Amino acid sequence: MALTKSLFETAVTALTELQEGRGAADARLSAYFRDNRKLGVPDRAFIAESLYTILRRRRFLEYLAPDASPRRLLLACLVRLNGINPRELEPLLRKAEIEWLHELKAKPADDLPLPVQAELPDWLWARLVAQYGDEQALVLARSLQQTAPLDLRVNRLSGQREAVLALFAKEGIVAAPMPYSPDGVRLKDKIALNKHVLFQKGVVEVQDEGSQLLAMLVAPRRGEMVADFCAGAGGKTLALGALMANTGRLYAFDVSERRLANLKPRLGRSGLSNIHPQLIANERDQKLKRLAGKFDRVLVDAPCSGLGTLRRNPDLKWRQTELDIAELAIKQANILAAAARLVKPGGRLVYATCSLLREENEAVVEAFLAQHPEFKAGNAAEILAQQKIPLDTGPTLKMLPHQHGTDGFFAAVMQRGE
Structure with a gap:
């Protein structure tokens, strides 16, 4: 595609708005495209790819x-990362930019x-080095620069995975079974999934393999009472409901009415009727107090x-700060303690994050177990092996x-004593 002056200037405007605005990059870019509906598909693709490349490789470019x-x-990205010859860009450049x-x-x-x-920002690099050492931290960081499948x-x-794979193969869509999740399918290339019949009929849902395995750790049984304590838009809720074979009661708690609203169309496609979305004000909501000690399994x-x-959301590394991590760890500890009250004697509690940092992961679990002797650490590998x-x-x-x-995930399993 030939890069016109108009498209270049539009991409510069989009990047400027992305840098100056607040909130997630994907939401802001979607809003920009809504405000500029005349942009064609190739133009949108160029803008999105350029902006995400800059977010991934900003440290090098700066x-x-x-x-x-x-x-x-943007010019630096086009020349140093996309391999475009500066001479090709000269019609788009101001005089002072040509020599530069x-x-x-x-x-x-x-x-x-x-x-x-x-x-990575210096503070985040230092934390990863402390956890993994220089060599492994660099390998991990480079993997986070790649685009997620x-x-x-x-x-x-x-549906069944074999049938889904067969249909994709018939349509010329390159797909493979995931190595770990028995329900997982990985596509080689992105497709317009929301227009595909399998998506529209609720046969497939978008979900990272790591996220699918969290549901496997909860391992709910038919007829049980289960809670997804921070349900969000419900990806793991739907996975849990399917594992329960649409039996029992599965509560999807969240503090965001908007996120729970996003669950509704997914729930409608899924065919599940055992899911009960519940809006709560916070982890101390009265609804939760009435349900204390009633759940067989609780996912946090x-x-x-x-x-x-970061493969999907590269802007997060530039938006998060050390102070944010400290504040999150306090919130995580409070949420975990509140969710634990729902677990009945003999029940299972699973704490999970999509963070790489010990402060949000092991440290939160260790502090919780020290303060709640009625819970004992379980073994994730044994639970997965059973499946x-x-x-x-x-x-x-x-x-x-x-x-x-997969994305980076952490999960710990805890069992409440009888």
Whole structure:
């Protein structure tokens, strides 16, 4: 596609708005496209790909071009990352930019500082090094720079994985079974899934393999009382409902009316009738007090930094701060303690995040167990083995993109004494 001056300027405007605005990049970019409906599909693709490349590789681009404007950041991206010759861009350039861009093209990129290679802010790089060491931290960081595949979960109530794979193959869509989740299908390329008959009929849902395995750790049985304490838009809720074969009662709690509203169309497609969405004010809501000690299984997919999802949400590494992590850890501890009150004697509690950081993961669980002797740590690997899932990351589940091809996930299983 030829890059016109108009498209280039539009991309600069979009990048400027993305940098100056607040909130998630995907939501802001969607809003920009809604406000600019005349943009065609190729134009939107160029803008989205350019902006996400800049978000992923911002540290390197700013190392080459310190204090660069959004316009110059985009030029640096096109030349250094997309391999475009500066001469091809000269019709789009101002006079002062021509020499600057040729100099930028010639700048060496040897012996880059490790945080620049990792494409992470210094504070986050330091934390990963403390946990994994320099070499492993860099491998992990580079895997987070890649684009995530499109992962799907087959709804057991309405389809079988083999049949889904056969239909995709017939349509020329390259797909493969996931290595761990028995319900998982991974597509090689992105497709317009919302227009596909399998999606419209609720046979498949978008869900990362790591997220699917969280439901497997809860391992709900037919007829049980189960709670998804921080349900969000309900991806794990739907997976739990299918594992329960549409029996028992599954409560989907969340503090956001908007997120629960997003669950409704997914619930309608799924064919599940055992799910009961419940809006709560906070973790101390009276509704929860009335349900104390009544649940066989409780999943706490706690609000977190989301740093395990950087393949999908690269802006998070620039939006989160050390103070945010400290505040999240306090919130996570409060939510876990509140959710634990719902668990009946002999019941199971699963705490999970999509964070990479010990402060949000092991530290929260260790503090909880120290304060709640009625709960004992379980073994995630044993629970997965019982379901014939060939994955052993130790007593806790730790999924990492460079090792497992998933987003970064952490989960700990705890059992309440009889």
